[in-house]
Amino acid sequence: xxxxxxxxxxxKMTIARATELIRAHGINGPALLGxxxxxxxxxxxxxxxxxxxxxxxxxxxxxxxxxxxxxxxDPSRYRPAIAVLRAGxxxxxxxxxxQSKDPTLHPHYxxxxxxxxxxxxxxxxxxxxxxxxxxxxxxxxxxxxxxGCQTIYPDQWPDFIGSVKREMTRLKIAVIPYVxxxxxxx
Numbered sequence: 001x002x003x004x005x006x007x008x009x010x011x012k013m014t015i016a017r018a019t020e021l022i023r024a025h026g027i028n029g030p031a032l033l034g035x036x037x038x039x040x041x042x043x044x045x046x047x048x049x050x051x052x053x054x055x056x057x058x059x060x061x062x063x064x065x066x067x068x069x070x071x072x073x074d075p076s077r078y079r080p081a082i083a084v085l086r087a088g089x090x091x092x093x094x095x096x097x098x099q100s101k102d103p104t105l106h107p108h109y110x111x112x113x114x115x116x117x118x119x120x121x122x123x124x125x126x127x128x129x130x131x132x133x134x135x136x137x138x139x140x141x142x143x144x145x146x147x148g149c150q151t152i153y154p155d156q157w158p159d160f161i162g163s164v165k166r167e168m169t170r171l172k173i174a175v176i177p178y179v180x181x182x183x184x185x186x
Contacts, residue, residue, distance in 0.1 A: 004043065004053075005052060005053040005054055005142070005143070005144065006053075006054050006070060006153055007039045007042050007043050007054065007055065007070060008042075010068060010069065010070060010156075011035070011038055011039075011057035011059070011068035011069070011070065012068075013033075013035065013038070013057055013059055013068045015061065015066040018033045018059045018061050018066065018068070019061060021033055021035070021179065021181050022061060022179050025088075025089050025179045025181075026089070027089060027177050027179055029177075030060075030061065030062040030063070030167065030168075030171055030173065030176060031061055031176060031177045031178070031179050032058060032059070032060055032061075032092070032112075032136070032164070032176055032177070032178040032179065033057075033058065033059045033061060033178075033179050033181065034056065034057070034058050034071065034073050034150060034178060034179065034180040034181065035056060035057040035058075035059070035181055035183060036049055036056050036073045036074070036087070036180065036181065036182050036183060037049035037055060037056065037182065037183035038055065038056050038057035038183060039054075039055040039056070039057075040055060040183055042055070043055055049074065049183070050074075051074045051075060051076060051077060051078065051144075052072075052076045052077060052143055052144050053072070053144065054070040054071060054072050054139070054144065054151075054153050055072070056070075056071045056072055056073040056074070057069070057070065057071055058071040058073075058136070058150065058152065058160070060160075060163055060164055060167060062167045062171060064170075065163065065167050067159075067163060069152050069153070069156045069159070069160045070152070070153045070156060071150060071151065071152050071153070072139055072144035072146055072150065072151045073085065073150050073180060074144075074146065075123075075146050075147055075148050076143050076144045076145065076146045076147070078123050079123060080122075080123055080124050081122045081123060081124060081126070082122065082123045082147060082148055083120035083121075083122055083128065083132055083134060083147075083148035084120055084121050084122070084123070084148065085118060085119075085120055085134050085148065085150065085180060086118070086119040086120060086121055086127075086180070087180050087181055087182045088118075088119060088179075088180060089177050089178070089179050089180075090114070090116065090118045090134075090177070090178045090180065091114075091115040091116045091175045091176070091177055091178070092112040092113065092114065092115055092136060092175065092176055092177075092178050093112065093113060093115040093174055093175050093176070094110060094111075094112060094113075094164075094165065094168065094174075095110070095111065095112070095113030095135075096108050096109065096110060096111065096113070097109055097110070097111035097113070097135050097137040097138075097149075099113075100133070109137075109138070110161060110165075111135050111136060111137035111138070111161070112135060112136035112137070112161075112164065112176075112178075113133070113135045113136075114131055114132070114133070114134055114135070115175045117129055117130050117131055118130075118131075118132065118134050120132060120134065120148065132148065133148075133149070134148050134149055134150070135149045135150070136149065136150040136151075136152070136178065137149055137150075137151055137152070137157075138151065138152060138154050138157035138161075139151030139152060139153055139154060139157075140154060141154060150178075150180075164176070
């Protein structure tokens with residue numbers, strides 16, 4: 001694999017396709033859409049959803065706003081028992097990333113945090129359900145900075161979190177569904 005972890009362009013997902021994917025999961029209102037392996041054949045190993053690259057996409061879809069960002073929906077590396085969020089619909093809310101960790105070692109900052117239990121598959125094959133700190137947060141430049149979280153490329157993070165906060169405030173919602181989908185052969 002090369003050292004390039006960001007695709008050459010932003011996701012070109014359309015609002016029509018994003019809305020179709022969200023509605024297929026029973027969501028008819030505002031939502032975040034995660035699309036695992038969006039850039040599957042553009043970077044990394046062809047035909048494979050790779051780790052530690054921004055080969056995924058996350059879009060914000062509301063009645064008056066649509067935008068997609070380069071994202072990562074996988075852990076940065078393989079490690080026994082590391083969590084991979086399962087495809088499905090999960091509720092998220094604004095909160096603080098790394099809240100339970102020492103702030104001198106792990107900076108605390110605003111992110112989207114679990115608002116409910118989630119289902120994960122752990123490396124090694126164990127299915128698990130619970131609150132695991134599977135947040136949506138800022139990634140890194142040389143790594144996606146994920147131990148199971150969903151991450152956004154750092155240069156796109158301010159726009160992403162600002163847009164989500166603005167839309168949640170405008171729509172007067174405290175929780176937003178995150179619909180994580182797996183790319184098929186489209």
